[in-house]
Amino acid sequence: MDKEIYKKPLFLTNPVTVLVLGICSSLAVTVQMKGACIMGLSVMIVTGFSSLFASLLRNGIPNRIRIIVQLVIVALFVILIDQFLKAYMYDLSKSLSVYVGLIITNCIIMGRIEAFALGNKPWPSFVDGIANGFGYAMILIVLSFFRELLGSGTIFSIKVIPQSWYDAGYMNNGLMILPPMALILIGVIVWIQRSIQKDLQEK
Amino acid sequence: MNTNSNTYTVIYATVLVVVVAAVLAYVSFTLAPAQEANRQNEVRTQLLASVGIQDVKNAKEAYDKYFTESFLVNSLGEKVDGDAFAVAMNLKGQNDKIRVGRPENATLPVFICTFDDGSKAQVFAAYGAGLWGPIWGYISVDAADMNTVKGAVFDHKGETPGLGAEIAQPWFRENFVGKKIFEGEEFTSVKVVKGGAAADDTHGVDAITGGTITSRALENTLAKWLGIYLPYIQAQKSQVSSCCAxxxxxxxxxxxxxxxxxxxxxxxxxxxxxxxxxxxxxxxxxxxxxxxxxxxxxx
Known part of the structure; x- marks a missing residue:
């Protein structure tokens, strides 16, 4: 199997910073690291398995209804994850609220099925799905790290900014916990990435 | 085989949908008990938190231990038949009756908590509209005077994180402890004061900076629900004071x-x-x- 399949989505074709997909949920669930990790993991599972199943079915899917069929496959996995979280990780499912359900509309998943899984064998499709999900999760974790640290002074809900700083006049940045700041942070990441990888810059 | 024919497409879609539906129905059916238990434990944990009992390991055990009595009351202050816990699980149902202007049809849950030292607190529920979605909570008053707030707990569906969502935080609900819902014989509820409540204000708590709409919604919700409980609370209160008289x-x-x-x-x-x-x-x-x-x- 081509190594590029799992290397590229992490950096060169990162779904969030290069393809600019899945922005909506990146803004919504990155206030805290815990939520971001679970969301990243959920998306990885969904991209992986829906790509796998779409690829297994690829020769039988009627071309005219293929988008609907993809949606049904994606929705199946999303609902499974949502139900599972509600049963065994109730607090998290509450804090992720509607965003787990909205994984269905995450363009990364449909994008990878349409662009890759329908034309490739199951195993590479599965790896491609997982890698893209991981590329997304990676950005989520970086975003949530800065947002939680600067916005709430905590990491994984554990206080890391010492009380003495607050006493000396340090304040949490309230803007960090609002979605617009996540958009600005994504912009900063895109900027850094394009400074390193010059061929990503548009002429 | 021609995968583009109409017959094939229709059959394919039908089979796919039936298979997926069967899988989902099975999973939903299997996980339902665990999900229901989670929801019940959440309500129990909130009820416990509203009387100041926090960080319990087993919410069900603690709930059974402390909550010795629960019943429903109507807007006339009369006890009515029904399962208070089931109503607490679905406060929205009661709120719907209140919202359409029929508070007389509402039957609201009352929970009585008996502490280790024998003192008691009565817990009342509240549910209403916040800024983005519903907010709800429980407030407990000391059964000894039916006036002093023992504690409160609030939750929300989708208030702004860091702003309105702070109503669910311990620092906010701790403000309620020791407040009074009556001034003399007059019902005042607990007000949420923008800019911060004065230190000697026994009926007001600090509003949340940047969360004014949620704070105000919370104040209204509390006043509205406690207002429906009022006949019951007053009856209890007069009993308390008749004893003392x-x-x-x-x-x-x-x-x-x-x-x-x-x-x-x-x-x-x-x-x-x-x-x-x-x-x-x-x-x-x-x-x-x-x-x-x-x-x-x-x-």
Missing amino acids: HECCGHCGDACACEGEGEGDACGNCCEAADSACCHSAEGGCCGKCKTENSEEVK
Whole structure:
């Protein structure tokens, strides 16, 4: 199997910073690291398995209804994850609220099925799905790290900014916990990435 | 095979949908008990938090231990039949009746918590609209005077994180402890004061900076629901004070809790429960002071 399949989505074709997909949920669930990790993991599972199943079915899917069929496959996995979280990780499912359900509309998943899984064998499709999900999760974790640290002074809900700083006049940045700041942070990441990888810059 | 024919497409879609539906139905059916248990435990944890019992390992055990009684009351203050816990699980159903202007049809849950020391608190629910979605919570008042807030807990569906969502945080709900819902005989509820409540304000708590709409919604929701509970609360309150008016142990003052009316019995309850100077005597009957000053009446 081509190594590029799992290397590229992490950096060169990162779904969030290069393809600019899945922005909506990146803004919504990155206030805290815990939520971001679970969301990243959920998306990885969904991209992986829906790509796998779409690829297994690829020769039988009627071309005219293929988008609907993809949606049904994606929705199946999303609902499974949502139900599972509600049963065994109730607090998290509450804090992720509607965003787990909205994984269905995450363009990364449909994008990878349409662009890759329908034309490739199951195993590479599965790896491609997982890698893209991981590329997304990676950005989520970086975003949530800065947002939680600067916005709430905590990491994984554990206080890391010492009380003495607050006493000396340090304040949490309230803007960090609002979605617009996540958009600005994504912009900063895109900027850094394009400074390193010059061929990503548009002429 | 022609995968583009109409027949194939229709059959394919039908089979796919039926298979997926079967899988989902099975999973939903299998996980339903665990999900329901989670929701129940959440309500139990909130009820416990509303009387100040926090960080319990087993919410069900603690709930069964402390919540000794629960029932429903209507807007006339009468007890009605029904499962209070089931209603607490679905406060929205009651709110729908209130919202369409039929609070007389609402039956609201009351939970009575008995603490380790024998004192009691009554817990009332509230549910209403916040800024983005519903907010709800429980507020408990000391059963000894039906006035002092023992604690409160709030939750929300989708208030702004860091702003309105702060109503669910411990720092916010701790503000409620010790506030009064009555001024004399007049019902005041607890107000949320923008800019911060004065230190001596017994009816106000600090609003949340940047979360004014949620704060105000919370204040309105509390006032509305407690307003429906009001006949019940007042009935309880007058019972409490009628006991204290009974001269037996006049020293108990406001701080006494009794369940029976008049009679020496009520006084006995009063002495057991209240933590006041008149009630410290361990030897039977009422208490030291009552005995010496009013010994006739005690018997």
